[in-house]
Amino acid sequence: GQQVMQIPQYQHVQEGEDFTTYCNSSTTLSNIQWYKQRPGGHPVFLIQLVKSGEVKKQKRLTFQFGEAKKNSSLHITATQTTDVGTYFCAGDRMDSNYQLIWGAGTKLIIKP
Amino acid sequence: KAGVTQTPRYLIKTRGQQVTLSCSPISGHRSVSWYQQTPGQGLQFLFEYFSETQRNKGNFPGRFSGRQFSNSRSEMNVSTLELGDSALYLCASSLVGRGEQYFGPGTRLTVT
Numbered sequence: 075g076q077q078v079m080q081i082p083q084y085q086h087v088q089e090g091e092d093f094t095t096y097c098n099s100s101t102t103l104s105n106i107q108w109y110k111q112r113p114g115g116h117p118v119f120l121i122q123l124v125k126s127g128e129v130k131k132q133k134r135l136t137f138q139f140g141e142a143k144k145n146s147s148l149h150i151t152a153t154q155t156t157d158v159g160t161y162f163c164a165g166d167r168m169d170s171n172y173q174l175i176w177g178a179g180t181k182l183i184i185k186p
Numbered sequence: 187k188a189g190v191t192q193t194p195r196y197l198i199k200t201r202g203q204q205v206t207l208s209c210s211p212i213s214g215h216r217s218v219s220w221y222q223q224t225p226g227q228g229l230q231f232l233f234e235y236f237s238e239t240q241r242n243k244g245n246f247p248g249r250f251s252g253r254q255f256s257n258s259r260s261e262m263n264v265s266t267l268e269l270g271d272s273a274l275y276l277c278a279s280s281l282v283g284r285g286e287q288y289f290g291p292g293t294r295l296t297v298t
Contacts, residue, residue, distance in 0.1 A: 107286065116276055116289040117229070162229065166284045173242040174284055178228040 080177025093150040095180035097163035112159040190290035204265040211279030218260040
């Protein structure tokens, strides 16, 4: 079936450490989107990647789209408490019918 | 411009009852998608409407239904509520179904 696998499910980091979440699709994606959901909030769009091998940066966040357009990653450098939340990827499969395929999300937890 | 609005924000119902949730998309957006989110779970896709037509449906029982009006506002209905239907119900609007999704704050439904 249509799947976008996202790992890890949880990541505990000390403030200041880096964080990475990965998404992998079994088929080629036309684009991939990333969202952040703060605790108690709703998902908020972060970015969309379209081109093979694309890398985009937003301050401490780096987004990559694989050469084969089947995988993507989000890397946060030097995490801060404001980064806490769940990060979701959503892939637009070329053969899907107007439907995004969502990853299960990675929850970023800052250790006290 | 105004964001996506959902009403009501909170709802408590009893098993066996039915419920209707409403979503008003961003002006000009013709696509509305609905998602169910339970604690610690990702976004489970319910259905997507575009110009009053259901284009996609997720793997939910027939108790879950929806519709979209000519002004793009959408409603979803859950009949014969079960305890497992307790969740946050999110709607998202976009210009086209697979584009950037703008989420509303959600309706938190509790079934007792």
